């Protein structure tokens with residue numbers, strides 16, 4: 001059975017030449033995956049608030065010879081301002097892998113206020129058919145509150161945003177959860193009225 005990280009990679013839908021975002025670069029596994037998927041014609045934006053995470057990601061990318069990634073040392077809540085104006089509304093994939101940096105400082109974690117602001121920005125940056133994946137970990141300190149906040153937010157999404165949840169161990173309260181959101185309509189397109 002695939003891990004949730006592998007499932008997120010399968011679900012994200014990034015393809016050659018795409019503009020994509022890794023909202024939480026961490027040790028760079030997802031950033032490298034995206035960089036290889038979009039290839040030299042594509043562009044990856046990768047965010048992290050920790051310098052050490054960006055260094056780790058840069059090392060991984062250099063070792064793989066990838067030059068199509070822009071590493072950004074900032075809170076993903078400020079994502080929109082870093083994306084080139086011509087790329088806004090043209091992003092195919094945004095990946096969030098929440099929580100703390102593995103093998104890093106476990107007190108530095110993603111927090112619901114900035115995560116929700118970033119999700120909002122991410123959706124505004126997607127093109128129609130674009131996808132957001134969110135891997136959330138309710139098991140660590142603050143993680144349950146953050147996962148619940150994400151659950152509540154996506155439950156209130158309009159029908160133009162298709163939401164699907166995947167769980168590592170169904171029914172387990174603190175098991176990691178993977179969320180897929182697909183933008184099926186542009187913000188400007190009115191929902192057709194039945195009848």
Ligand SMILES: C[S@@+](CC[C@H](N)C(=O)[O-])C[C@H]1O[C@@H](n2cnc3c(N)ncnc32)[C@H](O)[C@@H]1O
Nearest residue numbers: 024026027028029030048049075076097101110
């Ligand atoms: C679980 S790790 C990400 C793992 C990563 N995707 C990988 O493939 O290795 C979570 C990362 O989110 C970062 N982070 C926490 N809060 C953040 C924020 N507000 N904006 C951007 N990154 C943040 C942490 O520093 C940490 O490196």
